[in-house]
Amino acid sequence: MIHVDGLTKNYGNVKAVAGISFDVHAGEILGFLGPNGAGKTTTMKILTSYLSPTAGRAEVAGYDVLDHSLEARARIGYLPEGTPLYKDMTVLEYLNFASDVRGLPTGAGRTRRLRQVVEQCGLGDRLGFLIGELSKGLKQRVGLAQAILHEPEVLILDEPTSGLDPNQIVEIRQVIKDIGKSKTVIFSTHIMQEVQATCSRMLIISKGQIAADGTPDELSRKAQGAQELRVELVGRVEDAREGLTAVKGVASVRSVDPAPGEEAGKDNHHFVVIAQEGQDPRADIFRMATEKGLTLLEMRREKASLEDVFRTLTSGTPGRKSK
Amino acid sequence: MKNMFVIARRELGAYFNSPIAYVVVAVFLLLSALLFFSALFLQGQADLRELFDGFWTTLLVAIVGPAITMRLLAEERSNDTLELLLTMPLTDWDVVLGKYLAALGVFAFAMVMMAIFGVTVAMIGPLDKGPAFAGFLGLFLVAATYMAIGLMTSSFTKNQIVAFIGAVLLCLILWLIGKVVQIFPPTVQPFLDWLGMDRHVSGMARGVIDTRDLLYFGTLITSCLLVTQATLDSRRWR
Structure with missing residues (x-):
């Protein structure tokens, strides 16, 4: 579903991503781990066509993210880090706007789909609220709702649980798991339990390179x-x-x-x-x-904990936030 | 194409759901009404030419235009919403043109309100419809040019104030240059005379719609929009 081959991205002299290759298959939930500045966000931005790679290529659902960017983007649902949303719109206005951009036909079909998404993300009683007035957890759900409403084949979420309280984290994870039953999901995090709780596979990157790739169990055995x-x-x-x-x-x-x-x-x-x-x-x-x-x-x-795995594989990484 | 209108509709919503559009339009109408009625009562002129050709109106538009456009891309940048927008399945051009269209819409709204002035003139004496139409069109094109400049500077920065000031400066240069052509060396005078707003505006205020003037506005607007698109696209390669 996602094919990445020799992907490299330089910011000036800094190599943010240094020739990584991996495949993600349909129905996988891939946890993308790494210290800050390891290249997680940059990789995601390339997959969503926001940035172009310096070298290498990436395909989403069979479409090259450079040459067939629009087709690839149409098949992706994306939630960037920090959930940037238009604060001056109400939840319903925003979801309608996203539906328009995604080309969802108006009418009964859209109403049904919106109702479904709103229920899945638990936004039922907040439709008339301005997004700017919502709590962080609720904003995150609106972000998730806009990412899934066109039923994308691939869902890319950049730190979807950062800054949430424990209850909200559990709820968001549940939503990700539900979606992951039928879709391919990539999400980044630096919380290990999250990976154990949700992912079928994890990819650890460090200094722009893949440090480990496997199921959470495999990796802890390997590190042990x-x-x-x-x-x-x-x-x-x-x-x-x-x-x-x-x-x-x-x-x-x-x-x-x-x-x-x-x-x-x-x-x-x-x-x-x-x-x-x-x-x-x-x-x-x-x-x-x-x-x-x-x-x-x-x-x-x-059992070696995933924290140990993470520390063994990524220790000594300089922290540089990719922006 | 369709997505361009989706963007335009969202932007118009953002303008009219918040006080910005109303404040800007109100200030513009108030000041242009002042100009119009002072010409009407003090000089006893019942025509619109003073309004369209005047020193003050084009200056006013050079401030109002950038005030309308300053938020268009700078705000998206500072809120990081630009990333989400540009990763949706729409082209950079959908975004640029949609936003530009919305800004034009806000100014068009102001101009519809300005039609009151025309009605006033028509009540006092016969309204010369041709020049009035050309004058309105001319003023709209001036505003369209200034707003293309404003959209461009808005794409350069995440700070709306910087976008506004940058645009006003560029607009003022265009506004001023035709008035001070004589101080430049004779070799560059024809170019500067062409570049300045004055020549092109005064023709239209007299009621003459000249394709050369239309070409002038078209060239400036297209150039600014091209730069805007290039700026958005440059994010990929930096």
């Missing part, structure tokens, strides 16, 4: 490298440590304090076991415990 296990044993501490170290596939063992909320018993010992790369020593640990007469209370794999 070796498996990390948390083990709780009851018995003599020396026995436990020696036993664990002797298990095949274990790289290191270290004692740790109980995690908050875990019981600290006299004979309970907590360990963090790092496995050798590509090894899964869990079965052997269980067997070792039985043989040595130790009681295995708990054993669990620690």
